[in-house]
Amino acid sequence: MTPSAPAKLALEDGTVVTGTAVGAAGETSGELCFNTSMSGYQEILTDPSYSGQVMMMTYPHIGNYGAFEQATEADRPHVAGLVVRQFSRDPSNSRMEETLDAYMARMGLVGISGVDTRRLVRHIRTKGVMNCVISTVDLDDASLVAKAQAAPSMDGLELASQVTTGEAYDFSTEGTRALAVYDYGVKRNILRSFAHLGCRVRVFPASTPVAEVMAWEPDGVFFSNGPGDPRAMPDAIEAARAVIASGTPVFGICLGHQLMALAEGLEVYKMKVGHRGANHPVLNLTTGHVEISTQNHGFAVREEGLDGIAEVDHRNLNDQTVEGLRFSRFPGFSVQYHPEACPGPHDSRYLFDQFVALMDGDAPEPPAVPTPTATPTDA
Structure with missing residues (x-):
């Protein structure tokens, strides 16, 4: 033009x-x-x-x-x-x-x-x-x-089927751990992050039956980011529920985080504005440290009903919304924000290491970070 x-x-x-x-x-x-x-x-x-x-x-x-x-x-x-x-x-x-x-x-x-x-x-x-x-x-x-x-409203709109891969492919064939990725719109840097940590990464279309994914014998399953309303994705919710029932370690980012929450019976709601940017402060409730994060979402997990299902371990300091969950009934965790960045800071990259440790059968350790000089508040 x-x-x-x-x-x-x-x-x-x-x-x-x-x-x-x-x-x-x-x-x-x-x-x-x-x-x-x-x-x-x-x-x-x-x-x-x-x-x-x-x-x-x-x-x-x-x-x-x-x-x-x-x-x-x-x-x-x-x-x-x-x-x-x-x-x-x-x-x-x-x-x-x-x-x-x-x-x-x-x-x-x-x-x-x-x-x-x-x-x-x-x-x-x-x-x-x-x-x-x-x-x-x-x-x-x-x-x-x-x-x-x-124009159609984003509320109730399913879009992941429009951005997922058409067929399964291997992003990385070298590594000691096998990671299966459900692609709802996965970013390249998420795949690179796992490959860098020694994972053999196979990416599956969003509609892939769980039996086909599990036949590959993965050490862990990842539910990716993606667009649209997760509540309009009943097949993906059922897939998450089936993977969870298998006992395989599970990690979810953004849309994947919401799908895992829905699979466990939690609620997701559409936000008035949402979070989009590379400068959002998130409090890690395990370490007490503030991480500057990259965010991109218009839906969030409702905090009510968590008892016995999961605990909040990351919280947004701008509006107190849920940013991360550690689940009680299976080996897995999820975050609403984007630890892979691109663009943005790398404060939360340790989450990939924690999931690799979980795939190896080890309990994830808190990130090694210096003791703060002042205690963060949620003001």
Whole structure:
């Protein structure tokens, strides 16, 4: 698109803003969310967990270091669209292979720049996330608002089947432990993290029968991140329940965390805004230390009903929501946030080591971290 080509963004509540087009020409819709990361925009764009969502970046300058293949978490963008305050069309980076604008155009990703993202973020924080439409081809306000209102709600929407692998494949064939991964939209860095720790990693489609997965004789099963409403995934919940019943060590991240909770009879609810960014503080209740985490979720596990099922061992310090569970009735644990980062800090990478220890039959040890000079509070 030319730098001056017009574009509009319309929300389902009637809000309409005008800006300039970036990336591909066309029209797109999805749930408008915001991400507070200051960098890592290409990892965000290619994270399958963002399928069905239009991503608004709170950091004002996006695209300033271009785009390159090594920064991707999947083979294509999965966000529905991109909203930014100021788009850099003259990036500088020795690793750059193309501009972000060229990457988005090549991948068919529609975006809009020149938007007062600060005002829109405040609007979303007050009203809650809602559907929107970005268009470079239809600039009629009433038409765009109607399209946003007609877009499917994320509440009750199953999306993992759209991003999972088509067939099982081996990500890593070398290692002393066999890890089976249920792919609901798994990020590459999760797979790399396990492979780095000496795991043979086989990735299975989301609909794979548990009997087929267990026939591979895994030492552990991982339930991955992914998009959509976990409550709309009864087959995945049943799969988690069957794996849990087998006694095999289990680990879940994000959507996988929610599926494990649902399999154990806990409740999951849709959040008003959700958590998306690479700077969210999480209190590790085992060590008393605060970890800065990468987050990307619009659903959360309800804390009521945990007795005898699981205990909360990680808690979000911004809103006190559940960020991690240690389960009582089987060898397994799960976290709502993303310890693999990409983008983001690596404070919680020890969780992969803990799960490898669990696969080896050892009780996970708390991470070796220095004693804090001050006791964290949950204020």
